[in-house]
Amino acid sequence: xxxxxxxxxxxxxxxVEGKSLERFINMAVRRGIKFWDVTYLGRERILLRVRWDAVxxxxxxxxxxxxxxxxxxxxxxxxxxxxxxxxxxxxxGALFFxxxxxxxxxxxxxxxxxxxxxxxxxxxxxxxxxAGLEPGTLRWRIKEKExxxxxxxxxxxxxxxxxxxxxxxxxxRIAEKKLPDAIPxxxxxxxxxxxxxxxxxxxxxxxxxxxxxxxxxxxxxxISGEIISEAEGEGEVAPGPPRYTRAKGIVRARVWYQGYxxxxxxxxxxxxxxxxxxxxxxxxxxxxxxxxxxxxxxxRCRVRVTTKKPLQWRNFGLPIEIISREFTELVPYEIRRSxxxxxxxxxxxxxxxxxxxxxxxxxxxxxxxxxxxxAEPEExxxxxxxxxxxxxxxxxxEFKP
Amino acid sequence: xxxxxxxxxxxxxTVAALDLPSEVAFNLPKIVITGNVQVLIExxxxxxxxxxxxxxxxxxxxxxxxxGRGLVIRSIIPEExxxxxxxxxxxxx
Numbered sequence: 001x002x003x004x005x006x007x008x009x010x011x012x013x014x015x016v017e018g019k020s021l022e023r024f025i026n027m028a029v030r031r032g033i034k035f036w037d038v039t040y041l042g043r044e045r046i047l048l049r050v051r052w053d054a055v056x057x058x059x060x061x062x063x064x065x066x067x068x069x070x071x072x073x074x075x076x077x078x079x080x081x082x083x084x085x086x087x088x089x090x091x092x093g094a095l096f097f098x099x100x101x102x103x104x105x106x107x108x109x110x111x112x113x114x115x116x117x118x119x120x121x122x123x124x125x126x127x128x129x130x131a132g133l134e135p136g137t138l139r140w141r142i143k144e145k146e147x148x149x150x151x152x153x154x155x156x157x158x159x160x161x162x163x164x165x166x167x168x169x170x171x172x173r174i175a176e177k178k179l180p181d182a183i184p185x186x187x188x189x190x191x192x193x194x195x196x197x198x199x200x201x202x203x204x205x206x207x208x209x210x211x212x213x214x215x216x217x218x219x220x221x222x223i224s225g226e227i228i229s230e231a232e233g234e235g236e237v238a239p240g241p242p243r244y245t246r247a248k249g250i251v252r253a254r255v256w257y258q259g260y261x262x263x264x265x266x267x268x269x270x271x272x273x274x275x276x277x278x279x280x281x282x283x284x285x286x287x288x289x290x291x292x293x294x295x296x297x298x299x300r301c302r303v304r305v306t307t308k309k310p311l312q313w314r315n316f317g318l319p320i321e322i323i324s325r326e327f328t329e330l331v332p333y334e335i336r337r338s339x340x341x342x343x344x345x346x347x348x349x350x351x352x353x354x355x356x357x358x359x360x361x362x363x364x365x366x367x368x369x370x371x372x373x374x375a376e377p378e379e380x381x382x383x384x385x386x387x388x389x390x391x392x393x394x395x396x397x398e399f400k401p
Numbered sequence: 402x403x404x405x406x407x408x409x410x411x412x413x414x415t416v417a418a419l420d421l422p423s424e425v426a427f428n429l430p431k432i433v434i435t436g437n438v439q440v441l442i443e444x445x446x447x448x449x450x451x452x453x454x455x456x457x458x459x460x461x462x463x464x465x466x467x468x469g470r471g472l473v474i475r476s477i478i479p480e481e482x483x484x485x486x487x488x489x490x491x492x493x494x
Binding site for chain 1: 447448450451452453472474475477478479
């Protein structure tokens with residue numbers, strides 16, 4: 001603690017020489033000059049430390065006690081500043097840098113908008129700029145509450161907005177209201193997506209065209225959006241003008257899907273094995289192999305070649321190419337399966353094929369698996385899968401009346 | 402002279418009555434020795450001599466000599482002196 005104060009005020013280490021050093025010390029001490037770390041250096045020579053503004057008084061005392069002293073070293077903040085005064089450019093530059101940094105930190109440089117889904121972030125940024133929040137504004141000039149208010153007024157879809165200034169970034173966080181999608185008003189039919197046998201018709205809007213038990217083809221109108229008002233009572237009167245509406249309803253139908261899978265009892269093929277890479281530097285017409293094999297290292301392999309041209313700029317560039325060759329070994333394999341195993345696998349394949357085309361909402365009614373047998377025994381197991389599903393086959397299709 | 406004698410007597414009695422520490426009442430040196438590394442002397446009157454082996458100080462009752470090896474005056478102000486080093490003895494001379 002005391003040393004810190006000494007450092008802040010600055011002190012000097014001095015070497016005093018003379019015959020009556022004790023008198024020198026006593027006289028100085030009586031005048032209130034404080035010494036510390038007084039070290040005996042030899043005959044009539046001592047080293048001591050003293051506050052640097054006491055040096056002038058010490059000169060006077062030295063004259064009266066017939067001793068001499070010289071300053072051996074200086075330490076402390078005042079001397080640091082003194083040095084700084086001599087190296088103006090360096091310390092001035094550092095100071096300028098700090099000042100510039102501080103000055104630049106007074107501004108907002110980035111406006112970030114988050115949370116937007118339907119509204120454009122750029123539009124919000126534009127409105128915020130009108131309200132006084134844009135890159136290059138002084139931070140204390142920005143009134144967050146005001147910007148929030150303006151954004152809320154200008155965008156009715158915005159439910160909540162918060163403007164927060166973090167350093168030189170301004171964050172605009174937005175939560176949008178969940179608005180229901182606009183319902184289109186153009187007239188439409190409900191048509192069949194797939195062929196099937198109609199099981200159930202539930203009309204919410206429109207006029208049903210099919211009834212339970214009907215077989216429908218893809219694209220066939222199920223619920224019509226064209227309502228022809230039937231004249232009541234008098235059969236002779238011509239039907240009135242048709243009314244158009246957007247048909248709505250559920251048409252559940254039985255739909256059949258078919259899948260097929262086949263598996264060989266003895267399967268042969270090649271699978272990738274080990275990999276070896278070679279790097280080749282091509283300069284001019286010469287090729288230099290940097291590392292890796294020069295020729296394919298495996299008896300059967302696949303080669304992939306990629307070429308890179310480093311240091312290319314527009315039309316200029318070094319006539320150097322780096323070619324990388326990747327050799328992938330191909331290992332032959334053979335799998336033998338029992339008939340039951342093969343059949344299970346074939347079924348699996350068939351089922352995967354069917355399920356990829358099934359809709360999400362359905363009810364499985366029936367599933368039948370059938371092995372297809374050829375006239376003469378062969379080395380393949382073939383399976384046919386038939387799935388019967390109850391699903392909503394209606395899709396909305398707009399039409400022009 | 403008689404007046405001086407009386408004054409001293411009175412002071413001694415007051416000190417005894419009030420239980421004052423004598424270094425305050427009679428300006429006697431108070432010496433604190435910490436191990437064999439530091440000697441703190443309050444109420445000194447200045448340095449008589451100083452080198453690495455011995456520091457002699459003027460005090461009220463005469464002189465105090467601190468002997469040792471590699472003695473350094475850590476700090477010195479009018480009332481107090483701190484001597485550090487390898488202390489071997491403190492003598493009244």
